[in-house]
Amino acid sequence: MRKPLMAGNWKMYKTPAETASFFEKFLPLVANSPHCDVLICPPFVDIAAAVAAAKGSSVAVGGQNLYWSTKEGAFTGEVSGPMLKAAGCASVIIGHSERRQYFGETDETVLKRTLAALESGLQPIVCVGERLEEREAGRTNAVLETQFRDGISKLTPEQFAKVVIAYEPVWAIGTGKTATPEMAADAHRALRALVQGAYGKDAAAAVRILYGGSVKPDNVKGLMAQPEIDGALVGGASLEAVSFASIVNF
Numbered sequence: 588m589r590k591p592l593m594a595g596n597w598k599m600y601k602t603p604a605e606t607a608s609f610f611e612k613f614l615p616l617v618a619n620s621p622h623c624d625v626l627i628c629p630p631f632v633d634i635a636a637a638v639a640a641a642k643g644s645s646v647a648v649g650g651q652n653l654y655w656s657t658k659e660g661a662f663t664g665e666v667s668g669p670m671l672k673a674a675g676c677a678s679v680i681i682g683h684s685e686r687r688q689y690f691g692e693t694d695e696t697v698l699k700r701t702l703a704a705l706e707s708g709l710q711p712i713v714c715v716g717e718r719l720e721e722r723e724a725g726r727t728n729a730v731l732e733t734q735f736r737d738g739i740s741k742l743t744p745e746q747f748a749k750v751v752i753a754y755e756p757v758w759a760i761g762t763g764k765t766a767t768p769e770m771a772a773d774a775h776r777a778l779r780a781l782v783q784g785a786y787g788k789d790a791a792a793a794v795r796i797l798y799g800g801s802v803k804p805d806n807v808k809g810l811m812a813q814p815e816i817d818g819a820l821v822g823g824a825s826l827e828a829v830s831f832a833s834i835v836n837f
């Protein structure tokens with residue numbers, strides 16, 4: 588059985604003070620939610636506030652990106668895996684479509700960052716997903732295959748066992764257009780088949796695949812009713828405590 592993971596991706600929202608007040612409201616609302624793992628990925632500058640606020644709770648904190656060198660060095664503006672780990676992070680999002688679209692992220696750099704996360708003891712949450720024109724051209728599965736092949740298929744089985752995959756159709760992110768539960772489940776099945784091809788049946792049965800893209804309190808139930816969907820990566824609806832808690836408590 589795969590335990591669901593509900594992960595909030597705060598993107599470039601909230602200050603440290605706003606982070607603290609989110610946790611004050613959020614923690615009591617998810618205090619009795621042992622059915623799933625809960626993760627908040629705030630901006631780097633809010634990680635200390637989030638880790639302090641989450642102390643003693645079961646809510647974990649993660650980064651939204653990391654640099655692929657695990658050694659400190661002259662890389663202005665970058666943050667390393669060991670730094671995230673030392674700051675109290677458990678996980679890190681890698682290859683989010685906004686990173687791919689606006690910041691030059693490629694399957695190759697996704698792989699490098701995934702290796703750095705693993706080397707740092709962080710759980711990588713690796714994002715894949717097609718753009719609207721790719722879906723309309725019937726290329727969804729081909730795109731997922733390329734992203735998988737050139738990215739996380741190159742890990743060892745031991746490394747892969749620590750990875751969470753997030754299927755995030757780019758056209759559904761921040762647009763209010765959610766994939767239907769069936770569309771999402773189809774893509775998850777395609778991804779699981781790729782995992783099976785590369786790592787075998789047990790790895791395919793074990794890997795958690797999250798859905799991301801306009802997950803809201805009113806559509807999470809339908810998505811989670813699909814056995815293929817093991818949780819959600821939530822942007823906008825994770826910013827407000829009551830909203831994200833109702834997603835966690837789907």
Ligand code: PGA
Binds near residue numbers: 801802820821822
């Ligand atoms: P959204 O973002 O929930 O605001 O669509 C999801 C994501 O980008 O991870």
